[in-house]
Amino acid sequence: MNEPNGQKISNSASAGTSAIAKPAGSSPTPGRPVVIRTLGLNKIYGRGDAATHALAGVDLMVYRSEFISIMGPSGSGKSTLFNMIGALDQPSSGRILIDEVDVAQLSADELAFLRCRKIGYIFQQYHLIAYLTALENVTTPMAFAGLPADRARKRGMELLDLVGLADRWDHRPIEMSGGQQQRVAIARALCNNPMILLADEPTANLDFATGQSVLEILQRINQERQVTVVCSTHDHRLLSMCERVFWVRDGEIERVAHRDEMTIKLGSIDE
């Protein structure tokens, strides 16, 4: 019933129930399962007169090994949507399904499992743990996943090498530049081989060249490891990398664009 290119679902309530009832059948492209699906997602901060609708009925679908961008001006609800998709925050109403499993149904421990091994997060503010070294920051999720310390260290060093920070493994976040911290965060996000990589404005605080290298890493992970990547961003360089772009404005998905159409229209759409 939905368009294969994942256009905005018009009637969220009715479409939502049927979608849950037949998850496999509702997938428009067989062999390309839906990894993330949101149904009528609402988020309201504050209450009464001060209430702001950060999200107002968002429905979207992300397929496996897709590279998705969420774009929009600041304050449009990008980060909120990103947090919801990552099961980091609770929606005021609506549902988030990750691999057709309702996140709200998961226990605290199952959520921790999900966040630890299945989703990797890269935050705009990096959110590294201040007192741990780069290597310790990378190995901590592996410790949470129960990996022995020596194997975690070995893998941590490999990942730091991947992001080009092997020689800085014993530096604390405060001793590193923004780009370096961001790359540590990427290494941390990858350490448990996640299925989904969520990146909240991964290039926002970085200079052009560093941003470029971060994006290359993301693209490589997407292509080599079939990891689903969702970026919230307003960096236009991302547009050429991703399959689809969700434009968010005032808490709603305004537009969904496919790469094919975008490359043609790029010049005229945004500037």
Place this chain on the structure above:
Amino acid sequence: MTRPLIEIGEQKRLGFFRCVQMVMISMRYRALRSLVTLATLALAVAFLMISGADNMITMRVRVHASTQLAPQQLAQRQLVRFVKPDDINDVLRSLQVGQIGQVGGVGVEAVGGVGSVGGGGGGAWSPRSSHTQVLDEYRAWLGGDIAAEQQVSLAADIAVQLQAWETWADRLSPAARAALLSDASLVSRMDQWSDSMQWERLIDRLDQWGFKLPDGEASAKHFITEDWPKFRETFVAINTGHARAIAAISDIDLAENSANPDVQKNIAAAGFVISQDQWTQINELLHWSAVRRQINEALRDTVLRARVGQVLGMKSKEVGLERVLGEIDGANIGEVLANTLAESGFSIDAQTIVALAERYQREAVLLSVLGEGQAIEIGEASNNKITLRMKLLLGLSLLVCVVGVSNAMLMAVTDRFREIATMKCIGALDGSIMGLFVIESTCLGVLASVSGVLVGLVLVVIRSTIGLGALLWETPGLASGLLLAAGLSALAGLLLAVLAAVGPAWMAARLAPMEAMRVS
């Protein structure tokens, strides 16, 4: 069904060793902050330790001083009883304590036990034995037969009932108490009320004020109109007997002959019950008061006063027995003083002077702890009870400890909500986060408790040593008491630290990661 892409499994909790490792790294990173928290905790524990240990020391030292001084004060009282009959309050108290000693006895005996441990010098003393002696005397003066026995036990029952009345009257509001008793004591009021006319008026008044009588009106009436006159009768009989006994021994000069067995036998024949230990005490008391009289006599002489003043470095006007005794702090000065006295024709040897001075100074220290005439009362009242003032002080310091510790820990934890949120984002179980905070707060709590207790211990020992000197160290049960105070305050500090940290950490850990991030 297709196999799900993402299988949700069970997340493991972070191991203990790994938690400790992370806590160590974290604490080292924020060393200054941890140190400040630690210091705050330690101060709170030290404060608790000081007030707790101080209360304990005061209590134990008072009990100890009481067992040291009581035999002597008892002997003093006995000397008075040889020339003056007990008044009604003395009789009441003796009967009450005797009765309680026979019935309940726990508290009183406990003090007796402490006495026998610590009171080596003064011989075994316990308030209970002294009171059974007094009861024996009363029996003897009432005639010494079965009827007397019954009369004494009846009087004791009545005395205990009066004590209940007294407790009741004490609980009234000050205004109501004043209205009920005016200025008179309960005993003299009881005398008035036991006249039946007075009883009717009392009932009227009590009704007016809305008082409830102890044990109901009927039993109160019975007590006032029947029992109290009986008690009065017994008291008069005891008093008469006591006066007769005093008359019988009036021609004995105790100061000269108190050690004479015949004299002691005569006194016993008059009905006084004095144990051998008490005789020793009395003899000693008489001996030393003779010495004091002698020195006092000598110091009347102005020339001698001037010379003694020269020796001790004080003005001749200031030279008095007590001042002189207070100044003697060794055999040398005693020698010089003895020589000075000898030159003026008074022969008291230096040893005696020094011994008297030591006795005097020790008594002064004990009295400074107890207060005049308090030793026997403290011995009688069960001493291990904590006074209201102590409770208030302890409660207050506990409150300060709670507020200080919670504040310190709360600051330390709320500061780290962001860190908790990050940990949750990368897959930490609530349990793992709690593990980190429990271990960290336990480390802080243990370190703070130990250092706080040590600081408190040093301070309290210094303070008490300055205040009490040698008396502190000879007090029995001091170490165990200090250990108890240290243990309790350390435990309180540790528990508070852990609870104050775990509370907010638990709150933060249960929130969704981004909610916790927003709180910070």
